[in-house]
Amino acid sequence: MASLNLLIAVCLAYVALLFVVAFGAERAALRGKAAWLRSPLVYTLSLSIYCTAWTFYGAVGYAARSGMEYLTIYIGPSLVMVGWFWAVRKMVRIGRSQKITSVADLISSRYGKSNRLAVLVTILAVVGTTPYIALQLQSVTLSVASFSQADAAARPLGDQNSTAFWVAAGLAFFTVLFGTRNLDANERHHGVVMAIAVEAVVKLFALLAVGIFVVWGINGGIGDTFARIDASPLGDWQIKGDRWAGLTCLSAAAFLTLPRMFQVLVVENEEERHLRTASWAFPLYLLLMSLFVVPIAVTGLALLPADSNPDLFVLSVPLALGNNGLALLSFLGGFSSATSMVIVASIALSTMVSNHIVMPIWLSTQGGGAMVSGDVRHVVILARRLSIIGVLLLGYLYYRISGGSTALAAIGLISFSGVAQFLPALIGGLFWRAANRIGALAGLILGGTLWLWCLFLPSFGPDVILPASVLESGPFGIGWLRPWSMFGISGMDPLVHGVFWSLLLNTLAFVAGSLFTFPTPMERLQGAQFVNVFDHSAATRSWSGGMAQSEDLMIMAQRIVGAQEAQALFARAAQAQGLQGYLPEPTPEFLQMLERELAGSVGAATAHAMIGQITGGANVSVQDLLAVADETAQIMEHSSQLEAKSAELARTARQLRAANEKLTALSVQKDAFLSQISHELRTPMTSIRAFSEILRDTEGLDDAGKAKYAGIIHGEAIRLTRLLDDLLDLSVLENGQVNLNIRQGGLSEILDHAIAATGAETGRMVLVRKGLNDVTLNTDMDRLAQVFINLIANAQKYCDADHPVLTIDTQVKDGQLLVDFIDNGTGIGAEAQDVIFEKFSRIGDQQAGGAGLGLAICREIMARLGGAILYLPGQQGAAFRVRLPLPVRMAAQ
Amino acid sequence: MSKRRQPLFLARHSYRQRRLADAARLLPILGAILMAIPLLWPQGEAPGTPTTSIAMIYVFGVWLALIAAAALLARRLEPQPGPEEDGAGQATPPQSQSEV
Numbered sequence: 001m002a003s004l005n006l007l008i009a010v011c012l013a014y015v016a017l018l019f020v021v022a023f024g025a026e027r028a029a030l031r032g033k034a035a036w037l038r039s040p041l042v043y044t045l046s047l048s049i050y051c052t053a054w055t056f057y058g059a060v061g062y063a064a065r066s067g068m069e070y071l072t073i074y075i076g077p078s079l080v081m082v083g084w085f086w087a088v089r090k091m092v093r094i095g096r097s098q099k100i101t102s103v104a105d106l107i108s109s110r111y112g113k114s115n116r117l118a119v120l121v122t123i124l125a126v127v128g129t130t131p132y133i134a135l136q137l138q139s140v141t142l143s144v145a146s147f148s149q150a151d152a153a154a155r156p157l158g159d160q161n162s163t164a165f166w167v168a169a170g171l172a173f174f175t176v177l178f179g180t181r182n183l184d185a186n187e188r189h190h191g192v193v194m195a196i197a198v199e200a201v202v203k204l205f206a207l208l209a210v211g212i213f214v215v216w217g218i219n220g221g222i223g224d225t226f227a228r229i230d231a232s233p234l235g236d237w238q239i240k241g242d243r244w245a246g247l248t249c250l251s252a253a254a255f256l257t258l259p260r261m262f263q264v265l266v267v268e269n270e271e272e273r274h275l276r277t278a279s280w281a282f283p284l285y286l287l288l289m290s291l292f293v294v295p296i297a298v299t300g301l302a303l304l305p306a307d308s309n310p311d312l313f314v315l316s317v318p319l320a321l322g323n324n325g326l327a328l329l330s331f332l333g334g335f336s337s338a339t340s341m342v343i344v345a346s347i348a349l350s351t352m353v354s355n356h357i358v359m360p361i362w363l364s365t366q367g368g369g370a371m372v373s374g375d376v377r378h379v380v381i382l383a384r385r386l387s388i389i390g391v392l393l394l395g396y397l398y399y400r401i402s403g404g405s406t407a408l409a410a411i412g413l414i415s416f417s418g419v420a421q422f423l424p425a426l427i428g429g430l431f432w433r434a435a436n437r438i439g440a441l442a443g444l445i446l447g448g449t450l451w452l453w454c455l456f457l458p459s460f461g462p463d464v465i466l467p468a469s470v471l472e473s474g475p476f477g478i479g480w481l482r483p484w485s486m487f488g489i490s491g492m493d494p495l496v497h498g499v500f501w502s503l504l505l506n507t508l509a510f511v512a513g514s515l516f517t518f519p520t521p522m523e524r525l526q527g528a529q530f531v532n533v534f535d536h537s538a539a540t541r542s543w544s545g546g547m548a549q550s551e552d553l554m555i556m557a558q559r560i561v562g563a564q565e566a567q568a569l570f571a572r573a574a575q576a577q578g579l580q581g582y583l584p585e586p587t588p589e590f591l592q593m594l595e596r597e598l599a600g601s602v603g604a605a606t607a608h609a610m611i612g613q614i615t616g617g618a619n620v621s622v623q624d625l626l627a628v629a630d631e632t633a634q635i636m637e638h639s640s641q642l643e644a645k646s647a648e649l650a651r652t653a654r655q656l657r658a659a660n661e662k663l664t665a666l667s668v669q670k671d672a673f674l675s676q677i678s679h680e681l682r683t684p685m686t687s688i689r690a691f692s693e694i695l696r697d698t699e700g701l702d703d704a705g706k707a708k709y710a711g712i713i714h715g716e717a718i719r720l721t722r723l724l725d726d727l728l729d730l731s732v733l734e735n736g737q738v739n740l741n742i743r744q745g746g747l748s749e750i751l752d753h754a755i756a757a758t759g760a761e762t763g764r765m766v767l768v769r770k771g772l773n774d775v776t777l778n779t780d781m782d783r784l785a786q787v788f789i790n791l792i793a794n795a796q797k798y799c800d801a802d803h804p805v806l807t808i809d810t811q812v813k814d815g816q817l818l819v820d821f822i823d824n825g826t827g828i829g830a831e832a833q834d835v836i837f838e839k840f841s842r843i844g845d846q847q848a849g850g851a852g853l854g855l856a857i858c859r860e861i862m863a864r865l866g867g868a869i870l871y872l873p874g875q876q877g878a879a880f881r882v883r884l885p886l887p888v889r890m891a892a893q
Numbered sequence: 894m895s896k897r898r899q900p901l902f903l904a905r906h907s908y909r910q911r912r913l914a915d916a917a918r919l920l921p922i923l924g925a926i927l928m929a930i931p932l933l934w935p936q937g938e939a940p941g942t943p944t945t946s947i948a949m950i951y952v953f954g955v956w957l958a959l960i961a962a963a964a965l966l967a968r969r970l971e972p973q974p975g976p977e978e979d980g981a982g983q984a985t986p987p988q989s990q991s992e993v
Contacts, residue, residue, distance in 0.1 A: 067945065068931075068945065068948055068949070068952070071952060075928050075952075075956070078924075078956065078959065078960075079921045079924050079925055079928070079959075080921070081963075082920050082921045082924055082959050082960075082962075082963045083917075083918065083920060083921025083922075083924075084917075085914060085917040085918050086918060086921070226946035226949075227946075229944075229945050229946050229949075230944040230945060230946050234945050235944055235945050236936075236942060236944070236945070237931070237934060237936060237942050237943050237944065237945055237947075237948045238936055239931065239932070239936070241932045244929075244931070244932055245929065245932065248925075248928065276967035276970060277967065279963050279964075279966075279967050280960045280961075280963035280964035280967055281964075283956065283959065283960045283963065284960050287953065287956050287957065287960065291953065294945065294949060
């Protein structure tokens with residue numbers, strides 16, 4: 001008889017071995033030397049946490065109770081893995097490209113990062129997994145108990161609770177130690193995965209050993225075993241069709257949605273190609289696990305007393321036959337199954353709880369908005385550890401409350417049906433772009449509620465949570481809400497009934513919600529990313545890209561931070577790694593350093609996305625892109641501001657230059673004006689002084705002479721006065737200080753006045769008047785007359801023809817009055833036409849008098865009156881055109 | 894996806910890969926049908942009811958055949974199907990783009 005002490009010693013030794021394995025794997029992974037850790041074999045073996053103590057012990061019990069039906073639990077996942085090309089491959093690809101950490105994360109990411117959805121999934125997962133953890137504790141406790149039954153010196157059975165407690169505590173310790181050692185963004189746990197792979201080998205080996213012992217050791221070969229099976233109570237082929245089909249579907253669904261399966265299948269997946277090995281190797285593993293179940297059950301039923309627990313046949317058959325070594329091995333197998341499941345399940349659940357429940361709450365209590373700083377890591381790790389302990393505590397409490405009495409298989413199936421509620425949202429999210437958050441929420445809430453009502457709460461038994469009366473006649477006597485016959489349909493198997501209604505209504509609510517509501521833009525983006533993941537993501541590569549990656553990184557870094565700096569950076573890193581040359585190994589430390597370096601130039605999100613692209617660690621998610629877009633927008637904002645500023649500067653400089661040129665020109669003009677004006681003033685002043693000196697100094701000047709000289713002085717003074725008047729007039733006009741005396745009058749009146757004033761009619765010049773005569777004007781008559789007088793006087797003075805003729809032509813064109821003054825002289829040369837309107841510009845005979853201000857004054861007057869005066873070339877003489885806008889009424893004539 | 898012009902029926906290799914992917918998709922359906930066949934057998938005391946041993950041989954036989962087929966497909970399907978193999982386009986059939 002194996003003593004209980006020996007059992008405990010073996011258990012402790014086994015656990016110590018697991019510690020060593022996990023620790024070694026972590027160390028190897030840290031050094032990056034663990035290629036064998038990433039083999040498809042380890043991946044396949046890690047998937048075997050599907051086979052928990054429920055499989056190890058429960059399958060035999062299940063077979064002893066219901067025959068071949070236990071196979072459905074393994075056929076479902078086998079079909080899913082054989083069909084990996086459908087769902088699993090897509091889940092793994094999405095998991096990698098979106099950096100998914102759990103099934104709650106996947107569902108919430110798909111539906112626009114909805115945290116409400118994540119919380120719902122997390123709660124449902126915790127509730128659904130708790131019975132399962134209790135189941136593992138129960139199986140270990142039962143197996144210890146069956147040993148102690150055989151051991152006379154053992155403590156009494158009442159101690160079972162303490163066994164369960166210590167197992168839970170030990171598992172919590174192991175999980176905290178290896179499950180939260182490091183906070184990897186990818187949530188990978190090399191140590192744990194390796195330990196689980198070892199446990200997978202142990203449990204398979206143990207079950208096969210018991211099976212072989214039973215078939216060949218007890219029953220004497222395959223043929224005899226078959227004969228015994230056919231002769232046993234299980235001999236007749238007897239299955240219930242609804243349960244067979246229903247359970248196959250249920251187990252297939254649970255395989256995809258169980259948090260622990262998602263953890264090993266998607267999160268811990270190193271490379272996508274591992275799936276192709278697992279696609280056949282995992283079904284093979286399941287086949288081997290279930291191969292000897294029926295023979296063991298049949299043998300147990302035949303050998304052991306009728307009241308013995310069939311769930312423990314795997315252990316009790318070797319014990320009953322005195323094969324203690326085999327019994328011990330079998331115990332270890334069961335222990336392995338239980339521990340590996342609990343470890344991974346609690347890691348998966350703690351990730352979900354801490355990421356979706358604890359951290360959001362903690363962050364919101366921190367005043368929110370703060371960027372992630374160093375101490376958040378500690379909070380996350382603490383949250384994980386507390387979550388792990390909390391999850392295990394819940395399992396222990398469930399075990400205590402439920403009394404550990406129910407058959408293992410029943411508890412497991414309730415767990416399965418709970419997590420299977422994720423299936424519509426999960427599969428819909430993977431394959432249907434229109435699936436949206438409202439639909440997922442509605443489906444999960446409805447399905448989860450029905451599951452609680454029909455399966456979970458009744459599982460405690462009548463009068464524990466639900467009173468027996470409710471089970472009998474429904475809540476408040478409402479018959480159609482009875483947990484085991486909803487909507488009045490009775491007679492179905494309770495499990496199939498619950499699964500059927502909950503999943504059916506879940507799916508209906510999901511589809512209806514998606515059809516009749518609108519998704520948010522984020523959901524639509526994520527939907528496209530998920531559904532079409534193969535269109536825009538490459539298969540995941542491993543991290544072993546080595547030098548090729550470093551070179552790509554170098555090329556990228558050179559473009560961003562400059563060739564010299566990048567080369568120096570890489571050379572330093574290579575030297576730190578003890579390598580020659582410029583290309584360091586792309587270790588995580590180096591990548592982090594490089595990312596920081598690049599972030600200084602292009603922003604953190606952009607740097608992360610760039611490195612992620614090159615190392616193939618991750619596809620760029622929508623959020624990454626949004627962050628990149630934000631940074632780019634900021635940079636563009638900066639540069640456009642700079643551009644605007646520099647454009648403004650250029651404009652100002654241009655304006656300054658123009659102002660400078662203008663000032664210089666004005667200064668030149670002013671100088672010219674001053675010299676002109678002093679010259680103009682000096683000439684008459686000179687003659688006035690000279691003649692007044694003559695008058696004063698010359699003795700004996702006769703009266704005629706006096707009168708002559710005084711006359712000259714007077715004439716010069718008049719000329720001076722006229723010049724000063726003109727200058728004053730011009731300056732008044734130029735400064736805009738002139739007061740216009742606007743009144744109405746006829747054009748001919750002004751012209752007559754001008755002609756009379758100049759005496760042109762009486763002179764030798766012939767005057768010809770053409771065109772209109774009776775145009776009514778509304779303008780400053782005196783000023784306009786001044787212009788006309790000036791023009792006529794000019795013609796009198798400068799027309800050099802033998803028989804001078806001045807033609808005054810009046811016409812109205814385009815609403816403007818045009819008065820042309822055309823003489824028949826030689827006119828003005830083309831080179832002079834530009835300057836005749838400038839001050840002091842005189843052409844030809846200087847003696848003709850006048851200071852050269854007349855035309856300048858004319859121009860200013862016309863500008864004040866709203867018209868213009870122009871030189872009209874090509875008229876066989878000097879020709880000036882006065883243009884004046886007519887009032888609208890006049891123009892209409 | 895940009896549609897590249899491809900010569901007709903020259904990309905035999907990638908065509909074969911696509912059909913293998915089809916086979917990989919269909920295999921679980923075949924498996925499910927085969928696994929459902931025992932539901933058609935007579936049950937209990939009815940005449941002609943197969944014994945449990947025969948049922949076991951059938952179920953495990955189908956299971957093993959599925960595993961063998963999956964292993965064969967996994968060997969034949971290339972890890973990175975498609976373009977860079979021979980430049981002959983997508984090995985995976987294009988996902989439906991029309992549904993929104």
